[in-house]
Amino acid sequence: MQSIRDLKHNFSLPPPPSMAGAGDSYHQGNIRMTLEDPELWTSFHEIGTEMIITKPGRRMFPHCKISLFGLVPYAKYILLVDMVPEDVLRYKWNKDKWEVAGKAEPQPPYRTYLHPDSPAPGSHWMKQPVSFLKLKLTNNALDQHGHIILHSMHRYHPRFHIVQADDLYSVRWSVFQTFTFPETTFTAVTAYQNKKITKLKIDHNPFAKGFRDEGTNSKRRANRSLADPESLGTTKKMNISKDSEQGSPQDIRQSSCDGLDEEHVASKEKEVKGERYSPWGGACDRDSGTGHALRADSPLSSDPRDVYSSEQLVPGQNAYQPYRFHEYGKTPSPSSSSVGSIGGCESSGHSSFESRVPDVATVPDPDSSSKPSAPEFSHPACPPHPSAGHQDYTGVLNMAIAQSKPGIMGHHPLYAPYCSEQSLGQWNGAASSQYPPHPPPHHHLPSEYSTQAVHHGYHHGNVGDWSQYPLFSYW
DNA sequence: TCCACTCACACATTTGAACAGT
DNA sequence: AACTGTTCAAATGTGTGAGTGG
Numbered sequence: 001m002q003s004i005r006d007l008k009h010n011f012s013l014p015p016p017p018s019m020a021g022a023g024d025s026y027h028q029g030n031i032r033m034t035l036e037d038p039e040l041w042t043s044f045h046e047i048g049t050e051m052i053i054t055k056p057g058r059r060m061f062p063h064c065k066i067s068l069f070g071l072v073p074y075a076k077y078i079l080l081v082d083m084v085p086e087d088v089l090r091y092k093w094n095k096d097k098w099e100v101a102g103k104a105e106p107q108p109p110y111r112t113y114l115h116p117d118s119p120a121p122g123s124h125w126m127k128q129p130v131s132f133l134k135l136k137l138t139n140n141a142l143d144q145h146g147h148i149i150l151h152s153m154h155r156y157h158p159r160f161h162i163v164q165a166d167d168l169y170s171v172r173w174s175v176f177q178t179f180t181f182p183e184t185t186f187t188a189v190t191a192y193q194n195k196k197i198t199k200l201k202i203d204h205n206p207f208a209k210g211f212r213d214e215g216t217n218s219k220r221r222a223n224r225s226l227a228d229p230e231s232l233g234t235t236k237k238m239n240i241s242k243d244s245e246q247g248s249p250q251d252i253r254q255s256s257c258d259g260l261d262e263e264h265v266a267s268k269e270k271e272v273k274g275e276r277y278s279p280w281g282g283a284c285d286r287d288s289g290t291g292h293a294l295r296a297d298s299p300l301s302s303d304p305r306d307v308y309s310s311e312q313l314v315p316g317q318n319a320y321q322p323y324r325f326h327e328y329g330k331t332p333s334p335s336s337s338s339v340g341s342i343g344g345c346e347s348s349g350h351s352s353f354e355s356r357v358p359d360v361a362t363v364p365d366p367d368s369s370s371k372p373s374a375p376e377f378s379h380p381a382c383p384p385h386p387s388a389g390h391q392d393y394t395g396v397l398n399m400a401i402a403q404s405k406p407g408i409m410g411h412h413p414l415y416a417p418y419c420s421e422q423s424l425g426q427w428n429g430a431a432s433s434q435y436p437p438h439p440p441p442h443h444h445l446p447s448e449y450s451t452q453a454v455h456h457g458y459h460h461g462n463v464g465d466w467s468q469y470p471l472f473s474y475w
Numbered sequence: 476t477c478c479a480c481t482c483a484c485a486c487a488t489t490t491g492a493a494c495a496g497t
Numbered sequence: 498a499a500c501t502g503t504t505c506a507a508a509t510g511t512g513t514g515a516g517t518g519g
Contacts, residue, residue, distance in 0.1 A: 052512085059510070088489075092478085139480085152479070190480050191513090198512070206488060207510040 021028040030070035031162055033179040035046075036129045037062055040204060041183040047196045048098060049186035051156075057136035061205045064132040064158050064184070071122025071162070078171055079115040079125065081132055083148050086155035093193035101153065108141045108149040119167055119345055139190060139270035150188040157185040 035041060040062045043047075052058045064081060071077055085104065092101035113135045117124065140145040150156055192198045198301035202208040 061511090202512070205511070208487085208512060 012270070031177050033160060033177075034067045034069070035181045035184065036065035036067060036131075038183065044197065044200055045183040045185065047200065049184075050189045050192055050194060051137055051186040052192065052199045053137040053139040053150050053188045053190060055138060055140045055143075057138040057140075057143065057145060059133065059136055060158075060186075063200055064135060064160070065129050066160055066179075067129045068122075068125045068162065071126055072164070073121060073123035075164055076119040076166050077122055077125055078118040078165050078168065078174075079130060079335040080112050080118070080161040080163065081115070081135060081148075081158050082110070082112040082161070083137070083150055083156040084159050084180070086157055089155070090151070091153050091155065091187060093189075096194075098187065098193075104154055105151050108139075108151060111146065111148045113146075113148055114168070119165060125162075136253065137188065139188070147165070150189045152188050153186050155185060157182075211435055276396075290385060346437050 044062060051060055068079075085107070088104045090101045090104050091098045093099075100173075113132060115130060115132065116134070136143075136145070136147040137150050139150060139152050140147075141149055143149055157180055160179045161176050162179075163171050163174045165171045165174040187193075192201075
């Protein structure tokens with residue numbers, strides 16, 4: 001791992017600030033992001049990270065945890081994460097290695113996870129590492145908990161988006177920056193394939209501690225065989241119910257503190273590539289209390305990871321077309337702070353983007369009865385591949401705010417999350433020219449990765465390469 | 476037959492309510 | 498009444514491997 005200082009040599013930062021005022025595009029360009037626990041991620045990556053996805057949703061391990069630098073302390077930012085297909089392939093585990101099993105399945109409903117602290121001032125994000133502990137992955141396309149939906153046996157990598165915006169509705173008119181970390185690439189699986197990964201997880205994940213002691217499992221098996229089928233069914237229902245409730249009060253408490261650790265200062269920076277496409281997709285329901293997931297639908301045909309690099313002014317008003325979000329129009333005008341503060345951004349005028357109606361939906365939030373519910377709104381997403389502008393991309397950004405901060409969602413109507421947006425066109429948020437289809441994960445030995453990194457233009461390190469991307473640049 | 480997937484399980488950890496003390 | 502600290506039950510998250518179904 002490289003130290004921050006070391007990285008400065010091969011990491012080109014934007015021109016130094018010229019004492020520009022808060023919120024100007026200049027500051028945007030100074031944002032830096034580093035991945036926490038890089039060693040852990042790397043150790044997984046070298047083996048071929050696998051992330052379990054289950055119907056009720058499963059947390060990631062290692063967790064997504066990042067540190068931010070260069071934010072305007074008093075400007076508000078929103079932090080989001082989404083999962084981008086690594087390629088257009090489906091894999092299978094065969095004889096201790098991953099092999100291509102065919103073409104990828106159509107993209108599931110696209111969702112983005114909104115950090116529960118959002119929006120928060122830059123000082124808040126910078127004072128400690130930001131953890132996405134509550135982010136959950138699911139393979140249930142009908143999931144109503146706002147978890148990020150993925151296909152099993154497919155490869156993904158998380159993208160982190162930092163958006164300067166006073167509230168969730170200003171996001172559309174804000175410039176955002178996207179960061180990805182090569183070592184966070186993983187294969188979504190419903191059951192672990194690589195035993196090395198299993199071992200690593202058990203060794204590092206506190207919740208898996210119970211499995212460190214060999215021999216305990218046989219006992220469970222025996223017990224299970226005695227289980228009454230009926231009672232089993234009942235239990236399951238309970239579990240599902242629980243899952244839907246998880247998250248709340250504690251989530252709030254934890255959200256701000258997740259990731260706060262002393263190693264923060266010493267965290268190594270890792271280079272990442274800045275991606276050049278808009279992440280926006282769908283709406284999200286809240287994540288069991290802590291997170292807010294954005295869900296978007298993406299064009300099936302879009303190729304993951306197409307990029308464009310210019311900072312753009314986010315277009316605006318049409319995004320507010322009332323569709324199902326009846327009162328959405330009552331929200332503050334798009335001309336609010338965000339837009340103005342990000343002046344200087346020029347629209348790169350990419351393909352026309354059919355604006356989707358914002359959808360707001362609420363995911364039942366059992367534990368936050370007194371809190372603002374979790375609205376889920378959707379809005380146009382950017383096509384993964386700008387250069388493929390001939391295509392009309394439509395997308396939905398469904399954002400569910402579980403325990404949104406006061407003032408964020410308080411005045412918005414809520415309704416059930418999964419409705420028609422499911423059928424809306426989706427974009428997979430990652431079209432890609434930047435990354436050609438990868439060989440199976442396990443072929444990603446460090447050396448190969450380096451090659452790839454060079455080839456695709458991002459450095460292998462711990463510092464997020466920066467780039468500025470407008471939200472919904474294709475409108 | 477293969478294999479992706481589901482499910483309930485036991486255990487460790489985390490959370491939050493209840494209570495006592497100041 | 499308000500705050501702080503402690504205790505403990507409940508909730509949560511975890512990988513396992515048998516079972517299921519395509």
